[in-house]
Structures are given as structure tokens and as C-alpha cells.
Amino acid sequence: MPRHAPRLPASPAASDTPAATRPRIDRGRRQWTLGTLAVAAAALPAIRPAWAQADDFPKRPITLVLPFPPGSASDIPVRALSVAAGKRLGQSVVIENKPGVAGTLGPVGVAKNAAPDGYTVAIAPASLWRLPHQQKVNYDPIKDFTYIAGLAAYTFAIAVNANAPWKTFDEMIKWAKANPGKLSLGGTGTGASGHIAAFKLGKLAGIDINYVPFKGGAEISAAMLGGHIDGQIDAGWTPLVETGKARLLAVLTDKRLTKYPNVPTVKEAGYDIVVDSPWGLVGPKGMDPKIVAKLEQAFLGSRNDPAYVKALDTFDLRDLNMGSAAFTRVAEETFAAEKRNLEELNIKPN
Numbered sequence: 001m002p003r004h005a006p007r008l009p010a011s012p013a014a015s016d017t018p019a020a021t022r023p024r025i026d027r028g029r030r031q032w033t034l035g036t037l038a039v040a041a042a043a044l045p046a047i048r049p050a051w052a053q054a055d056d057f058p059k060r061p062i063t064l065v066l067p068f069p070p071g072s073a074s075d076i077p078v079r080a081l082s083v084a085a086g087k088r089l090g091q092s093v094v095i096e097n098k099p100g101v102a103g104t105l106g107p108v109g110v111a112k113n114a115a116p117d118g119y120t121v122a123i124a125p126a127s128l129w130r131l132p133h134q135q136k137v138n139y140d141p142i143k144d145f146t147y148i149a150g151l152a153a154y155t156f157a158i159a160v161n162a163n164a165p166w167k168t169f170d171e172m173i174k175w176a177k178a179n180p181g182k183l184s185l186g187g188t189g190t191g192a193s194g195h196i197a198a199f200k201l202g203k204l205a206g207i208d209i210n211y212v213p214f215k216g217g218a219e220i221s222a223a224m225l226g227g228h229i230d231g232q233i234d235a236g237w238t239p240l241v242e243t244g245k246a247r248l249l250a251v252l253t254d255k256r257l258t259k260y261p262n263v264p265t266v267k268e269a270g271y272d273i274v275v276d277s278p279w280g281l282v283g284p285k286g287m288d289p290k291i292v293a294k295l296e297q298a299f300l301g302s303r304n305d306p307a308y309v310k311a312l313d314t315f316d317l318r319d320l321n322m323g324s325a326a327f328t329r330v331a332e333e334t335f336a337a338e339k340r341n342l343e344e345l346n347i348k349p350n
Contacts, residue, residue: 060091067122078095116146124281186231
């Protein structure tokens, strides 16, 4: 008798008891046990240990959500890097463009809706850490994300249509003072790095800048070439400058760019504005550290891919080499710094 089987009252010998009245409990227990074992066996694949799932990752293509339109200063480099990283991972990395909300719509959607299994990740720009200080959001930029790798940083600058009357940054500022509200500069989204830079420049220079938000660099360029705006205060200006369609007046970096030694920084002109805008790969919170390490190694290890290097140069992006721990620290530090910066500018949450 099994150790925990119920004790049954003694019954007459089988030969003395009619078949219809014989106890059926043993048969019932046997059926219940076999059924339970069958269900348990079927469930075994679903309860594979986490280490087994991490060790054979990835087993299918990975979706990378890019929060900017196709052809933008982010899209082309990320596509090149994803092809190279996919070769290292042994699976393709499929790009899904999802622009909107100053570049936060894509990564926030991944944080809220994707499983933390590494098969859906996103690119996160610096606006992810600023927006919560400007308006009510449905995410926590630190707790809701797994920071996988810091990949690059945008180079922000002020470029104007080649037909604009200003040859220098100082000329543009003087004109803007004489013509309040007429200077129009485009940027990516409301509350993004370019928007804050334009607000700060207007405050420090005493001018009224008409900032016009767009979904991405391609739209900004089209608007500028079409004469709908005077210029841009954003990244992704290089192709237009290189082809002579735009004039680079000033850069929003700490030092002059080696590639454009004659172009001053906005800081040199007397306005203490430096835009540091890193971006990188993120996923939902709770990702397995082993999967994070695989993605980190694949993407950072592909940074020397010729197509990616060329794309960085095309859009004057600064290469980064941040692992998960370093990128997490940058997120935490930038989140705190953005709060201080907005308070100094007296920009209050909506």
C-alpha cells in the first residue's frame, strides 16, 4: 500500500463479493495518476530552466524598434549595425520604425508590452530621460528598462538653408533680434534635445525662436529645403551641408569638430549650451543577464563594421562603447541632470 494511501475498511474476499459492489477506488486512483502524469509531461517544455533558454538565445529573429522614421540619422546607422550584429547572433535583426513623442513612443511601447526575453528591443534616445520632467508619462525611465548597450551620440548643430541671408551664427542672432519671432528652426519632437537647446538659446540671446517640431531628420530637411523653415537645430544635418544645400553656422558641442574646424561652437559665441545626446539599445525590465550580455557583445562587437562606420561619419555621430553597466549609469545620471537643467531654465511640467 502506498505510504499515504487512505485506509479502507476490511472487505470480504473478492470471490465472496459481487463484482458490481467491489470497491473501485484503486482504479480511480490509477486513472487520476496517469492523467496527472500526462499533463505534467506536456508542461515540461514550458518550464525549462532560465539558463537553458539563455544559453540557446536567439532561436528566432529579433525585432528592434527604432523610434525615428526611415532614412533618418538614426535609421541608417542602426540598420547597418543590426545587420552586422545579426551575423554574430546567428539570427536576423528586423527593424521596426515607430516614431513619435520625441523618440520615446518606441522604447516605451517595448517596455510596456514586450516580454523580457530579448526578442523585442528598442533604441532609446536621451529624450527618454527628459520627458518625465516635462510632462506626465506612463513610464519610469530607470525602473522600466534594461539598459543593454550605449551605441552612439548625436552631434547637434545649427544649420540653415544655403539661400538664407546669414553667413555666420552672429549674423543670424542679430537678425533674429531685429525681427522677433521670425526665425524658425526645426527639430525632432517637442521636448527633445533640439527643442531644449532652442529654448535655452532664445533665453540667453534674448531672441524669440519659432521652434517647429518634426518626427525626424528627413522631415526637417524637406521642410528646410522647401523654404518652410529657416534652418534646423538638430542632428542629421551633415548630408545637406556636404552637398551644399545647407550652411553650418555653429555646433552645439563642447569643442569644434575636427571635420569643420572653421565652424564655431555656440559656447564660443557666449552662450553656454552643449548638447550631449547619447542613444543605445534597451529592453524591458527583468531581462536575463546572460541574454543582455549576448546582445551587448553582438552590438558593441559590430561597431567596426564598415557600413556602420560609414553611416556614423555620414551623420557626424560620435561612436560610444558602453556596456550594460555603463549605459545604466549614464541613464541614471542624465535623468537627474535633466531635472536640474529644466529647473534652471524654469521649464515646469505640463
